[in-house]
Amino acid sequence: MGSNITLEPEGSEYDYIICGGGTSGSVLAARLAEDPNNSVLVIEAGQHNSLLENTVMAGGWKNNFDTEADWNIVTEPNPGANGRQVKASRGKFLGGSSGCNGTLCIRGTKQDYDDWNVPGWSGEEVFGYMKKAENFHGKKWFKANEAAHGHDGLLDIEPHDLAPISNLILESMESQGLAFQDDICTTGAIHGSGCGHAPRTVYKGDRTTAANYLLNKGPNLAIKTETTVDKVILEGSGDNLKATAVKIIEKDGKEREIKARKEIIVSSGAYCSPTILLRSGIGPKSELAAHGIECKVDLPGVGKNLMDHLIVFIFYSTTKPNLTNDYLLYKPNALGEAYRQWKEEKRGPLSTFPFGAFGFARLDDRLASDPVWKNASRKEGRDPMGLTSSQPNVEFFSTECYGGPKQYIDYPDGENSHAFSLVAELFAPKSRGEVTLKSADPKDNPVVNHNYLSEELDVVVLSEACRYANEIITLGKGTKDIVGGSWPKTLTHHKHTKREDWAPFVRDNATTCYHPGGTCKMGSSSDPLSVLDSELRVRGVQGLRVADTSVMPLLNQGHTQMPAYAIGEKAADLIKGQFLELNPKGNMVAEVTLKDVKDLGNGSLNGNGTLVLN
Ligand SMILES: Cc1cc2nc3c(=O)[nH]c(=O)nc-3n(C[C@H](O)[C@H](O)[C@H](O)COP(=O)(O)OP(=O)(O)OC[C@H]3O[C@@H](n4cnc5c(N)ncnc54)[C@H](O)[C@@H]3O)c2cc1C
Structure with a gap:
């Protein structure tokens, strides 16, 4: 071609x-x-x-x-x-x-x-x-x-088959207060907190x-x-x-x-x-x-x-073999075999994306005594980030092997060392940035100024998310006994207990979840x-x-x-000129065209572009 x-x-x-x-x-x-x-x-x-x-x-x-x-x-x-x-x-x-x-x-x-x-x-x-x-x-x-x-x-x-480490992390999320919910990422009804699986654009x-x-x-x-x-x-x-x-x-x-x-x-x-x-x-x-x-x-x-969602990768080591997928990727010759499996059989670690378990959490109780959170202005029925109690403040998701954006280069060998992470993601960030022109030349990339973490509330909430994530891994039922410590082994973040410990980690490591809007x-x-x-x-x-x-x-x-x-x-x-048809409860029942509306003879479009049946 x-x-x-x-x-x-x-x-x-x-x-x-x-x-x-x-x-x-x-x-x-x-x-x-x-x-x-x-x-x-x-x-x-x-x-x-x-x-x-x-x-x-x-x-x-x-x-x-x-x-x-x-x-x-x-x-x-x-x-x-x-x-x-x-x-x-x-x-x-x-x-x-x-x-x-x-x-x-x-x-x-x-x-x-x-x-x-x-x-x-x-x-x-x-x-x-x-x-x-x-x-x-x-x-x-x-x-x-x-x-x-x-x-x-x-x-x-389609749904993603979990590596063993992710099943353990789901167990830990549950034991740390995030109840398992079937199909949590699809229904639109997370109710603040919970854990479960995320379907993928893979088939x-x-x-x-x-x-x-x-x-x-x-x-x-x-x-x-x-x-x-x-x-x-x-x-x-x-x-x-x-x-x-x-x-x-x-x-x-x-x-x-x-x-x-x-x-x-x-x-x-x-x-x-x-x-x-x-x-x-x-x-x-x-x-x-x-x-x-x-x-x-x-x-x-x-x-x-x-706007963008910021994430923080928190890596851990485990000495227990075959829980993570590192051995399928980083052992000598493993990558070649993984590629063959994908190319010839459409299976193996390269046939899917190595994210595993998912959790969502409200942090009201955990942040109640924080002065920045406590003193921040808020509207009635909303928290300082502008969210209702039905909307989570943060998300957690696991990686089933070591990896991430290209700055992460400390690969385990997949034989004697294995690593995974729990990623903490900040929802409803307060910080705002802008996109401007570098010049009038269309060959020039835009100037992108995200202004990440310019609002103290973003640092506070993301730091608390990291603290919670660390508790899930180090105290949670499924993972507490298999965690060796931080990865790479020279780091000690697994010992952080206070939000203040996490704030510098956040400022040093927070990166994009690639969600600009x-x-x-x-x-x-x-x-x-x-x-x-x-x-x-x-x-x-x-x-x-x-x-x-x-x-x-x-x-x-x-x-x-x-x-x-x-x-x-x-x-x-x-x-x-087509619209979704909503029933009186506001649920979608069908898709109709303007012509259908005329043919029906008993419907009209309101100013919101929604079909109203007479
Ligand atoms: C690495 C990465 C990981 C992500 N992970 C997830 C995830 O797991 N789940 C999730 O829900 N979201 C994820 N996202 C975000 C999600 O993919 C995006 O929000 C979504 O794809 C954006 O769609 P879009 O149509 O706005 O922009 P895009 O899909 O980026 O489309 C813009 C298109 O316009 C073209 N274009 C730009 N300028 C010009 C021009 N001047 N002339 C002609 N063409 C032009 C670009 O080449 C591109 O093809 C991720 C994004 C990235 C980059």
Whole structure:
């Protein structure tokens, strides 16, 4: 296969142009192209995913990093994290970050989306779209909540078989107060705390990605890879400003414009979508002026409100063999055999992602006496992070072997030494950052300033999460007798008992969970930082929407790929004039079109875009 694949037909005009063939963008494109009358073009800066084996072999995830399949974005120094810069990798290929992520399907709680307070995006509705995206395949041992799973979607999802260490960690989580709940990551009803399993975007040994949506589509869907969108061309002025074309740069450096008859949708992810808007003249006026870009719409929120989930890997050693999967990867010749198993039999440690057990916790009682927590302002019914008692403050998840982002290099030998970790993740961070332009040149990566741990509350809550995680491993029923100590063995964090012990560890080690969002957020017209209305339309421009995790006003208490799929699904419905049908209790019962509503004769759409039956 050639390296620059353009699936024909390629015309000079399309009904819809989607800028970015990542997670949300691929879903959106495929759904729009289901109508043979729509012509759709997807423009993707990276390669076709079929050229990249590590996008299919889940265990090869980080081999794409630091290559041309990664955007290679590095954050600005974070003063709250001892000035450290953090590698903020993103997939640069068809399927985007869904092709290099941790495969975890952790939807969060329904309250998370209710908290967006955006008409049409309630928890019930977003969960309805996550279900629509899914084709769930159960396993005998996994007790699925059948009502919560979808089977008609294009994304194959299945549960993950645990390594022995993860079963022990589940036992420890339970003994330390996190009750086991079946299918805890899918139902949207975590009720604050609990533990269980996370389904994965893996099926029969291969990773499934948003690019799967683009397989076997008709001739009305064109895909143009290795092509960068510079900007959206806007014509007209004032109330009649309209997005009419995109300016692209092809692999050989050739620049040209492609016209869109109906709409242009920017789906380039939370770091790159704002940069396309900014280069198009949509954003804070003074920032645009600094780069010599004419301001067409003064939208101060473009690139602001940058959020992310921070995680801390806490590694432990165990001398007991065969509990972790280290021996399957790090013993001499093991990696070669693991690769053969995946390649020939679609099994083994590289056929899946080495995360294991999952826990969620509220920390109210543990933080009650902390002065920062106690004295922080809060709204009625909310904690200082803005959460209700039904939403967890933190997540814990285990790794079934040593590993993680590339800074972790102290590999055990898998024979005499074995390691695993419990990762602590902070939900609802208070710190906010921003994405700005380095220059008007589309070849320049954005300047990403996450401002991690700039809020003291984030440090306090994440430190308490680490303290709790350490108790789970060192005191918990399943693991207390098999822990050798910290890993690498020169470290002593397993002996930390106080939150104050953990704070420096957090500032030294906290890193990204790769969940950036919020940089083109939806919101009401009275919110000066809202970039989009509730139908993802860019304020002040006709024919232009954004659809990816940048639209999220707040992060979920989960992981962000399932919302990214939901955003792609919902964007397609908004454009096609389709809506989820909700019963009087607000639960989804079906999907209907405007035509169905007319045919029914007894329904109408309310201002929220929700079907109301008379
Ligand atoms: C390493 C890693 C691990 C993760 N683990 C998990 C996990 O286990 N579970 C989970 O739920 N979430 C996880 N996530 C997060 C999740 O994958 C993302 O939130 C989600 O995929 C983002 O979707 P998106 O559509 O917003 O952006 P993306 O999927 O990143 O898509 C953006 C696309 O736009 C393209 N693009 C950008 N700029 C341009 C341009 N100018 N012109 C043309 N194309 C452009 C990009 O190349 C990319 O293909 C992880 C992410 C990473 C990177």
